[in-house]
Amino acid sequence: MNPKPIVFGVAGGTASGKTTVARSILDQVGAHRVAYLPHDAYYRDMSHLPLAQRAQQNYDHPDALESDLLARHIRELCAGRAIQLPVYSFADYVRKSETVTVEPAPVVLVDGILIFAEPALRELMDIKIFVDVEADIRLIRRIERDTRERGRTLSSTIFQYLDTVRPMDLEFVQPSRRYADVILPGGGQNRVAIEMVVARLHAILKPD
Numbered sequence: 001m002n003p004k005p006i007v008f009g010v011a012g013g014t015a016s017g018k019t020t021v022a023r024s025i026l027d028q029v030g031a032h033r034v035a036y037l038p039h040d041a042y043y044r045d046m047s048h049l050p051l052a053q054r055a056q057q058n059y060d061h062p063d064a065l066e067s068d069l070l071a072r073h074i075r076e077l078c079a080g081r082a083i084q085l086p087v088y089s090f091a092d093y094v095r096k097s098e099t100v101t102v103e104p105a106p107v108v109l110v111d112g113i114l115i116f117a118e119p120a121l122r123e124l125m126d127i128k129i130f131v132d133v134e135a136d137i138r139l140i141r142r143i144e145r146d147t148r149e150r151g152r153t154l155s156s157t158i159f160q161y162l163d164t165v166r167p168m169d170l171e172f173v174q175p176s177r178r179y180a181d182v183i184l185p186g187g188g189q190n191r192v193a194i195e196m197v198v199a200r201l202h203a204i205l206k207p208d
Contacts, residue, residue: 005035005078005104006204007124010111011180012131013173014060014165015141017187021131022111024188028198033205035077035105039112041086042066045095054093055156060113060168067118070110073102074124080104091151106205113169116176129197130180133187135166 008025012018019038026034042065046054058064066086073083084099115121116128139161146152152160177183184193 007108009125009128011116015138016131016133018131020188034107037110042070047094058164060164071120116179117172128180129182130177132185
C-alpha cells in the first residue's frame with residue numbers, strides 16, 4: 001500500500017513569486033513525483049455575466065474561488081485517484097470547458113494567495129510556506145504580468161489593485177502568514193531557501 005502523499009502549500013501575496021517557487025520545487029523534485037494544483041484554476045465561472053460585469057467582480061476575496069472543489073481534489077489525490085483540474089481563462093473571466101487530468105503522485109503541490117486563509121485547505125496540508133515580498137515589488141510584477149499575459153490595460157490593472165487586490169491582501173492574505181511553517185523572503189530569487197525545502201522533500205520521499 002502506497003503511503004499518503006505529502007500535501008505542500010505555497011502561499012503569498014499577488015505576484016510574490018509563489019508560482020515560481022512552486023515550479024522550482026516541481027522541477028527539482030521531479031514533475032513525475034508531483035501533482036500540481038494552482039488555486040487560480042479554481043476561480044468560479046462568471047460566464048453568466050456580461051464581460052463588463054465580469055471585470056468588475058472581486059477576484060481577491062475567498063468567495064471568488066471554489067475552494068471546496070480544490071479540497072475535494074486534494075483528498076481524491078491522497079486517496080490515489082486522478083482528478084480533472086479546471087482550466088480558467090483570465091482574459092475572459094470564465095472557466096473553460098476542457099479540463100486537465102492530474103494523476104496521483106507522492107507530492108501534492110498547491111499554490112495560491114488564499115490557500116492559508118481557508119481552514120478546509122490548511123487542514124489538508126503537511127507543509128506550508130509563505131512567500132514574502134515587499135508590496136511595491138509585487139505591484140510592479142503584477143502590472144507587468146497582467147498587461148503582458150492576461151490582456152489587461154495599465155489603468156484597469158491599477159484600478160483593480162487599489163479597489164480589491166490591496167484591501168483583500170491586507171484583510172486575508174497577509175494575516176494568513178501566521179499559519180505558515182516557513183516564511184520564505186525574496187520569493188523565487190531565494191535559491192538557498194528553495195534548495196533547503198527541496199532537500200527536506202527529498203529526505204521525506206527517500207527516508208534513510
